[in-house]
Amino acid sequence: MLFLLLSLSLLCLSALLTVFCNARPERANFIGAAGAVSASAVGLFPAVRTLLHPAAETLSLPWPVPMASFSLTLDPLSAFFLVPVFILTAAAAIYGAGYFRPEEKKAPGLAWTAFNLLSAAMAVVFLAANAVLFLLAWEVMGVSSFFLVIFDHEKAQARKAAYIYLVAGAAGALALMFAFSLLGVQAGALDFAAFKRPEGPLAAAAFLSFLLGFGLKAGVIPLHVWLPEAHPAAPSHVSAVMSGVMIKTGIYGLIRALGLLSPWAPWWGWTLILIGLGSCLLGVVFALAQHDLKRLLAYSSIENIGIIVLALGLGVLGTAMGLYPLAALAFGGALLHVLNHALFKGLLFMGAGAVLHGAGTAEMEALGGLSKRMPRAAFLFVLGAAAACALPPFNGFAGEFLIYLGAFSALNGPANIVLAALLALAVLSAAGALALAVFSKAAGAVFLGEPRTQAAAGAHDCGPLMNAGMTLLAAACVVSGFAAPFLILPVSTALGAAFGLRTTLDFSGAAATPLIYLTAAFLALAAIVWVLAEKRRFFLGGRQPAAGPTWDCGYAAPSARMQYGASSFSQPLTAFFQPLLRKTLNIPVIAGYFPGKASFSSEARSVVFDHLYAPVIVRLRGLAFRFSWLQHGRLQFYILYIVAALMALLLWKL
């Protein structure tokens, strides 16, 4: 615990110091990054130790706020979520030191302050053992990331994104306050340890409001509208942290809330399963339609959150129906995917940032051929993309594999579990295939072929710091892919802290053999690749393979515009999903034998926002303007309102 406090202090101290470095970008970069990296190194130690030797440490300091205590508890579940926080914070900080260019006009001092505060707030969210402290850290997390989203405040899109983000954060916090007060009323205190499970409808209300609050942060569909706006707007290493770990605070909260509300009703599981299925499928379909690389990655995060929530739902349903092996495998798969998604999504966002940094745009139709210009970033991005598609031997595979295993194990259970398992299997495999299409499109359009614009042609490789940040995460992706059996112990201790000892035993029993086989298969795969590479080298015998232009059926003047573009690559699939996507297509009518110049455009708007939220917002706005006569700009009357309200309160209590 002492190390964690030291880590938090380092983060806060460096956040404070960078405030004063606004005029000196190099110094701000140094202090911010050094603070974050050292804090992560210090913080990782107790987190890993708690995972290997499960024990719960509590630190409780008196705090004069009513109902509150400054209680931090480090148990294996917190530690499991802290590990990706610290890894990703460190990698992102190293990357960020190269990402904020000193020659740019905008000073990075305040961005570093917000970044380090964000890291500290996330750590406190995972550690807090008191609802007031939890909510406070939750709000600090929201506000500091808001300042990072609005970093490019001269762009209207960033301002809109930040506004939506702020509103979503406030709505989520409101739901959480309601949920915690439901629990607190019964217990008479707001310490997590003091909470008792509420009865009947109260428990359902608490579950639903926790689901609303944490679901908003996690970004499950249909509560995701802020996510594809906010994540692309932030600087790329911040997007990496937000997508990699910040949305996982929602998952963590959900797991904690489930722990507080156990035993569960089966319909809770069904709710989570349906939300998970929807997020998983729609997330990946929406990702397919995006033109902006970072937006695509944001939608892919929604898909992965969907997978995790789906797994949690399967676990809840399995526990409620008494199918413990299913529950253990699903919960374990969910936790493993939390860790793995943090690593590969962080890597991917940093890769997108490298593209943005090098070519000046993340618009996929404007890029191309970057693998020749920035080979290292291209290699690392493709590696991350392979992990995101759950391709062996990378780390995305293991978590989904366990969820599949759990679903298969449930197939000879009672009828409605079979239905859930079949749905999960179908959607997971469909989403997996679509994810492959998404990332082939992204990697192909951005890195392969020839540059489509001048900007892409003039792209430059990123600096050593950015490469170092990405390499760190890429190494973590490969290692945690091969080392899946070694992750059984941490995952099972975390499961024990979250759901009880029984889950731990079930999980380590059910997951050990498959994961060991998996690693053996991965090693065999690596060996085959190595043998093939050796063979190739042998056959080449030191000669250089010749590279020439693609054979184009004898056409003599190919241009970059003749390549498959990002949209044309995904067109067959997006056309199939058009009823869901509702892309607006602007197709020119071509008449006559020698048509003139024509242009085609397509736009993937946010379907859920346009068809679910926008009508509600219009209604609310109309309702609000009915009361606009109250807002006439006369100060005296405003004060009169306050006086009247105070008097009413006084008289009401008399």
Added chain:
Amino acid sequence: MSTLAELTIVFIILLNLALAVSGSMSVCIRLAAIQGVAAGLLPLLAGGGVMRGRAMAFAAFIILLKGAVFPWLMFRAREKTGARRDVDPLIGYPSSIMLCLGAFAASSWLGSRLPLPHSGVAFIVPASLATIFTGFLLITTRAKAITQVLGYLVIENGIYIFGLALFVEQPLMVELAILLDVFVAVFVMGIAIFHISREFDHIDTDQMDELTDWHQSEEGGNI
């Protein structure tokens, strides 16, 4: 108990009425200052003759601040902004005094209903509430920004007297904290008023609705 203290209370109530009817800005500033001094003397008079050093020091500080520093700041703000010399009420003086009397009646009723510890001095709770209401009256029915600062000070006087009624033991510590807040507030307001008058050539809060933003948002605007 203490006749002198009760007389002071009556004096404060009369000052409220005077504040409600007086039309000259400088008179209003002076009246508020006199009220502040009277309120500052109150704990000494109600203390039953036992003059402790600390209470004396507090009282002296309060009287200095309310009787000298605040009026000086207000006069200075008025001079600098070149405001006209009348308070520019939004409602007539007869209605002002009727409202003030109504406020006193309401405070008497409210004072009898509030569950407060009994204090030695009669009418202290109604007087404090009436002073607070008079302050609100000044804020809401006068157009100039300076009058609103004035109303704020009158409210503070009322809160101070109320504090005397509530915290019979240690009123001064609480009061000191409030007073420091008010001091900073008056200071800031003085500066703000000066800047507003330089920017807009007047300090009529009435006309500040040109700053309102809802004319634009009626168009639809951004979501």
